[in-house]
Amino acid sequence: MHKPEPSLRPVPKSGIMDIHAYIPGKAKAEGVAHPIKLSANENILGSSDRARAAYAAAADQLHVYPDSRTTLLRTAIAERYKLEPERLIFGCGSDEVFQLLNDAFLEPGDNIVQGQYAFAAFAIGARKNQAEVKNAPEPDYRIDVDEVLNTVDARTRLVFIANPANPTGTWLPFSEILRLHQNLRPDIVLVLDGAYAEFADDPTFSDGLDYARSSENVVVTHTFSKLHGLAALRVGWGYAPMAIASAVDRIRLPFNTSIPGQLAAIEALNDLDFQQRSIAHVNRWRPWLEQQLGGLGLDIVRPSAANFVLAGFPKHGKTAVAAEAFLSARGLLVRQVTNYGLPDHIRITIGLEEHNRAVINALAEFMGR
Numbered sequence: 001m002h003k004p005e006p007s008l009r010p011v012p013k014s015g016i017m018d019i020h021a022y023i024p025g026k027a028k029a030e031g032v033a034h035p036i037k038l039s040a041n042e043n044i045l046g047s048s049d050r051a052r053a054a055y056a057a058a059a060d061q062l063h064v065y066p067d068s069r070t071t072l073l074r075t076a077i078a079e080r081y082k083l084e085p086e087r088l089i090f091g092c093g094s095d096e097v098f099q100l101l102n103d104a105f106l107e108p109g110d111n112i113v114q115g116q117y118a119f120a121a122f123a124i125g126a127r128k129n130q131a132e133v134k135n136a137p138e139p140d141y142r143i144d145v146d147e148v149l150n151t152v153d154a155r156t157r158l159v160f161i162a163n164p165a166n167p168t169g170t171w172l173p174f175s176e177i178l179r180l181h182q183n184l185r186p187d188i189v190l191v192l193d194g195a196y197a198e199f200a201d202d203p204t205f206s207d208g209l210d211y212a213r214s215s216e217n218v219v220v221t222h223t224f225s226k227l228h229g230l231a232a233l234r235v236g237w238g239y240a241p242m243a244i245a246s247a248v249d250r251i252r253l254p255f256n257t258s259i260p261g262q263l264a265a266i267e268a269l270n271d272l273d274f275q276q277r278s279i280a281h282v283n284r285w286r287p288w289l290e291q292q293l294g295g296l297g298l299d300i301v302r303p304s305a306a307n308f309v310l311a312g313f314p315k316h317g318k319t320a321v322a323a324e325a326f327l328s329a330r331g332l333l334v335r336q337v338t339n340y341g342l343p344d345h346i347r348i349t350i351g352l353e354e355h356n357r358a359v360i361n362a363l364a365e366f367m368g369r
């Protein structure tokens with residue numbers, strides 16, 4: 001048997017040092033004390049007052065461990081969406097749910113399939129398990145079901161689809177998700193990431209929860225970080241077939257959601273008024289931003305159904321990298337997406353009216369309009 005060369009220092013297992021650590025949206029602008037953060041698709045309206053009150057009240061319980069089963073939140077979600085409570089998985093953000101699924105299913109040499117511009121967390125968890133990441137081309141910046149199916153091979157264990165997607169914002173009607181699922185082998189887990197699903201109101205859209213009820217290999221994930229504005233508290237969940245929920249339950253950290261997170265999430269879930277205002281705000285300002293950015297000669301990636309827009313710069317002339325720096329110098333933080341293979345684009349979270357106008361004014365100056 002081959003004996004590895006002795007090393008003078010501890011060496012992480014194979015593949016770890018090839019992983020590119022997740023790059024979060026910028027939170028600081030050089031020389032600007034209070035920049036406007038439009039770089040991480042957070043809820044620009046903040047969070048529900050009811051959730052904030054629950055968070056504050058949780059201060060009395062800081063000395064105790066959280067309920068490891070997340071029972072109250074589990075019950076609240078199960079009742080709201082008419083789901084079997086024991087099929088729910090909770091995590092430190094939906095990021096952890098992806099990670100747990102990767103950990104539960106991938107062996108070295110297996111692979112996951114995702115879209116070319118997929119959200120970075122899917123791949124990190126796969127590579128950590130010494131699995132391969134196979135990217136299906138996304139013509140027009142949008143998942144193409146045939147390309148995904150063509151990319152699947154005998155070693156594929158999971159397919160990750162964010163619908164709507166990040167960073168593109170594009171989405172697929174449920175008929176396409178259905179076609180994908182019906183053509184996948186039954187031993188492959190189809191993960192439908194609904195981080196932005198609540199913003200998608202087209203009647204042909206579905207997050208897949210209804211469908212997942214009667215499926216053996218579909219997992220639908222949601223988060224409290226976007227619509228509910230609780231990104232700081234790190235609460236995400238997944239609805240999985242019982243066998244998958246039971247596998248994940250064996251490997252998750254015992255206390256992976258906190259008491260403040262669980263309690264605030266329950267209140268956020270019940271605050272329909274805050275949710276409606278958040279959605280209405282995005283619906284009001286996304287088309288405005290798209291139209292204004294288009295007017296500046298930028299190429300808007302459509303159809304977008306999330307709380308952000310992706311804007312492309314012409315191949316020659318002003319660049320996305322320079323635009324991001326120009327905005328940052330003015331305290332406007334947007335997301336540069338070169339790490340997603342989109343060097344000519346910037347991603348802008350929908351802001352308050354004054355933020356959106358400030359972005360457009362600054363970009364008009366940048367573009368020399």
Ligand SMILES: Cc1ncc(COP(=O)(O)O)c(C=O)c1O
Nearest residue numbers: 093094095162166195223225236
């Ligand atoms: C597509 C997508 N999925 C999942 C997440 C993860 O959210 P969280 O871990 O906060 O639940 C994000 C966050 O940016 C996202 O853009």
